[in-house]
Amino acid sequence: MDISRLRSQWQQIHGDETSEAVIEEHFVRPLLSVLGFSDRDCLSSFDTGMGIADVAARFRRENQPPFSQTQVDPDLIVEIKTPARRSRNTPSQTVALNLENGSAHHSRALQQLRQLLRGRHCQGTAWGLITNARHLQLFQRHGHLVYPATPNYELTGDRLESIIEDFKTCLRSRPRATTLSIYNHKGGVGKTTTTINLGATLAVADAAVLLVDCDPRGDLSRALELTATNATLAACLQNPDKPITAAICPFDLRLRASSSIKSAHIFDVIPAGPQLQSILIQAMQTQNPPITRLRELLAPLRDRYDYILIDCPSAWLFLSKSAVYASDAVLIPTRHTDLSSLNNAAQVIHQFLFHEIHTLRREGGPLPLPIFFNGAPFNRAPTTDRAIAVAQAEIERILQKLPHLTPYFWPQYQASDTSVFAIPEYAIIARAAFARVPAVFKDKRVLGFYQALVQTYLRPLASADDLS
Numbered sequence: 379m380d381i382s383r384l385r386s387q388w389q390q391i392h393g394d395e396t397s398e399a400v401i402e403e404h405f406v407r408p409l410l411s412v413l414g415f416s417d418r419d420c421l422s423s424f425d426t427g428m429g430i431a432d433v434a435a436r437f438r439r440e441n442q443p444p445f446s447q448t449q450v451d452p453d454l455i456v457e458i459k460t461p462a463r464r465s466r467n468t469p470s471q472t473v474a475l476n477l478e479n480g481s482a483h484h485s486r487a488l489q490q491l492r493q494l495l496r497g498r499h500c501q502g503t504a505w506g507l508i509t510n511a512r513h514l515q516l517f518q519r520h521g522h523l524v525y526p527a528t529p530n531y532e533l534t535g536d537r538l539e540s541i542i543e544d545f546k547t548c549l550r551s552r553p554r555a556t557t558l559s560i561y562n563h564k565g566g567v568g569k570t571t572t573t574i575n576l577g578a579t580l581a582v583a584d585a586a587v588l589l590v591d592c593d594p595r596g597d598l599s600r601a602l603e604l605t606a607t608n609a610t611l612a613a614c615l616q617n618p619d620k621p622i623t624a625a626i627c628p629f630d631l632r633l634r635a636s637s638s639i640k641s642a643h644i645f646d647v648i649p650a651g652p653q654l655q656s657i658l659i660q661a662m663q664t665q666n667p668p669i670t671r672l673r674e675l676l677a678p679l680r681d682r683y684d685y686i687l688i689d690c691p692s693a694w695l696f697l698s699k700s701a702v703y704a705s706d707a708v709l710i711p712t713r714h715t716d717l718s719s720l721n722n723a724a725q726v727i728h729q730f731l732f733h734e735i736h737t738l739r740r741e742g743g744p745l746p747l748p749i750f751f752n753g754a755p756f757n758r759a760p761t762t763d764r765a766i767a768v769a770q771a772e773i774e775r776i777l778q779k780l781p782h783l784t785p786y787f788w789p790q791y792q793a794s795d796t797s798v799f800a801i802p803e804y805a806i807i808a809r810a811a812f813a814r815v816p817a818v819f820k821d822k823r824v825l826g827f828y829q830a831l832v833q834t835y836l837r838p839l840a841s842a843d844d845l846s
Contacts, residue, residue, distance in 0.1 A: 381539050384408045389535065391511050398458045401511045402433060406456055409514075410435050412542055413549065415454075419445040424455065426497030429490070431455040451502035454549075457491045459483065459510040477513040479530045479742045480732065482782075484508075489785070491517065492524045504552055515741070516545055518706075520556045521837025525706045529741040553680040555588075556836075559705040559744070561690040561698060563730070564722040567711040568752035570597045571817075572801075573689040576709075577645050578816035579828040583839055585684040587645035588626070590676070592701045593691040594658055599649035602629050603814040612653030615671055615700075622648070622675045631819060644816075646683075654697065661696030669696065669738075673704035685836075694730055703735055707745040709835065710786075711752040714769040714800070720787075723749045724776045727786050747835050748789040754800035770796060799834055801827050 387408045391400060402422065410420050415435040424434035434452035436445035445452060459477060477484050491506045506517040506524060515530040527548045531541050560569045560576070570593070577587045590611070591598040599605065609624030625648045630641040661667035676686060688701040702708055710726060712719040727746045736742055754766070773787050773796075788796045804817075804824055818825040833839045 381412060381542060384412050384542075385535050385538050388511065388533070388538070396461060396511065398432060398460055401458050401460070401509070405511045406433055406458060406509065409509075409542075410454075410456075413545060416444075421446060421449065421452075424449070424452065425499060426455065426494045427499045428497035429494050431494050432458040450499050452500065453503065454505040454507060455491070455494055455500065455503060456507045456509070457487055457494070459487055459508065461510050461512055477508070477510045477530070478532075479736065479740075484513075484530070484742075485782070488517070488524070495519050495524055496522070505549065514541065516548055518548070518552065520706070522834075523556060523707055523745065523836060525745040526741040526743040555680040555683045555686050556707065557676060557680070557686040557688070557705045558707050558709055558836075559688040559690050559701045560709050560711065561702060561726060562710050562712060562719060562722055563692060563694050563726050564712075564716070564719040565692040567713050567716065567719050568801075569692075569711055570601065570689050572709070572711050572752065573598060573687050574601060574816050575818050575824070575828045576831065577685070577687050578818045579825060579832055580685050580836075581644045582818065582825065583829075583832070586682070588648065588679060588683045588686045589629075589645060590648045590686065590688045590701070591650035592654070592672075592688050592697050593650055594652075594654040594697070595691070596650035596652075596654075598689045599647070601814065602647060604629065604647050604649045606649040606651035610651040610653055611648050612651055612657045614675055615657055618671075618674075622679065625649075631815065658696055667696050669700045669703045672700040676704055699730075699735070702730065702744060703738065705744040707747055709747050710749045712749045714751045714754055714798075715765055717769065717772045720749070720769065720772050720776065723787075724780055724783055727783055728780055746786050748786050749798065750831070750835075751798050751800035753803040769798075773798075799831070801831060 384405075387404045390404050407417075407420065410433070411417070414437060416438055419438055420433060420435040422433055424431045426434075433456040434445075435454050435456070436452045438444070442448075461477075477487065487508045491508060494500065495503055495506055504519055505527070506519060508515050508517070512533055513530055514533055515526065516528040517524050518527040528541075528544055531537065533541070560573045562569065573589060577589050580587050589598060592611070604627050607625055607627060609620055611622075611625055614620045614622045614625055626646045627649055629644050629647050631644050632641055679686060688705065690698045690701045692698070708726070708731065710723045712723050731744065731746050735744065751769070777784050777787060784791050787798070790797070804821070804827070818828055829839055
């Protein structure tokens with residue numbers, strides 16, 4: 379089917395009370411045909427194992443039966459929404475269901491899509507799509523993460539062709555890497571420690587990982603005993619002609635095997651350099667500095683790594699804004715004994731992400747991940763319980779003012795679970811920084827802590843291999 383026929387089919391959809399079945403017949407099915415899916419490889423009411431997707435589709439593969447026969451691991455699932463529903467109070471009237479970014483209806487649709495993609499029949503599914511025939515948005519799935527791949531397009535007849543080309547480009551060239559910034563507008567919450575140990579844990583699970591030290595203080599670079607090359611991050615930010623690959627340094631761990639010492643590559647790092655402070659000062663003196671530059675720099679590396687982790691400075695200035703703008707998702711450490719870190723987390727999500735960065739990027743990214751506690755006591759005691767209770771009371775106070783942030787503080791709130799994921803306090807985590815070695819390589823219990831973090835936030839993990 380060509381674009382003109384898709385446009386003609388779509389134009390047959392009229393009225394606020396259009397049903398999901400009509401949208402599927404006159405828009406979703408023709409859309410999937412234009413995107414390259416055959417009719418035999420599209421299924422309605424697909425059981426994902428975590429609910430029913432309105433439509434699922436898989437590209438035809440050589441020497442494989444049609445998707446209609448296998449009915450597992452579609453390439454894409456579609457969540458269809460109606461433009462309006464009948465009012466509960468006045469059945470003769472309709473209530474518009476806004477699917478624009480930031481609307482409650484869009485948030486619920488995305489939450490539903492994320493749940494469907496976690497189903498056992500969608501383990502290999504890479505894409506999700508949400509539409510009501512007035513808006514259309516494509517999402518990419520990477521492990522547990524589901525984040526925007528395109529803007530949330532408002533559909534008009536004259537824009538259909540460019541929208542389809544954008545979708546085709548995404549489906550043809552899915553980036554390998556997820557870019558994750560570790561950020562809180564509060565110092566001392568363990569951003570650098572989290573970045574290093576999260577990167578090492580992903581490397582243990584055979585992921586190719588790049589760490590980016592975006593903090594002029596260079597704590598991450600110092601902890602790993604790495605110095606910037608001649609091609610520094612700052613130089614690449616200033617000069618578009620400098621390739622970012624020249625700034626990459628390997629981090630190798632020296633392992634003792636019997637009587638010999640061998641070196642094992644763990645991950646790559648782009649260290650900070652003293653010039654980053656100059657970049658920050660220059661940006662502060664410039665009106666509207668180009669925070670898009672880091673994202674452009676990292677783009678060529680997204681097919682080289684599985685994860686790119688960015689350690690951010692605390693202040694919400696040029697470098698932090700650039701890092702967050704460059705990311706697919708943001709991981710936000712807090713401390714249960716530091717109530718300002720909880721309030722700052724709310725500010726990061728509500729103000730910095732939803733109102734500032736999402737407005738600039740237009741497609742609703744990056745995705746804020748639920749907060750977690752860094753340094754919760756390992757052994758529970760009455761004083762610990764009181765501190766956790768105080769932290770939970772503070773979260774309740776925050777959510778009374780900003781109820782839309784509930785999923786980012788209490789992701790299991792619908793199941794009456796208000797627990798917050800925690801990395802326990804453990805002395806060796808802090809001591810490992812002095813040994814210039816990620817703590818996960820010093821103690822298997824620490825590795826277990828961070829494996830739980832990966833399992834909860836990023837991707838399913840198999841049991842860890844023995845590190846001895």
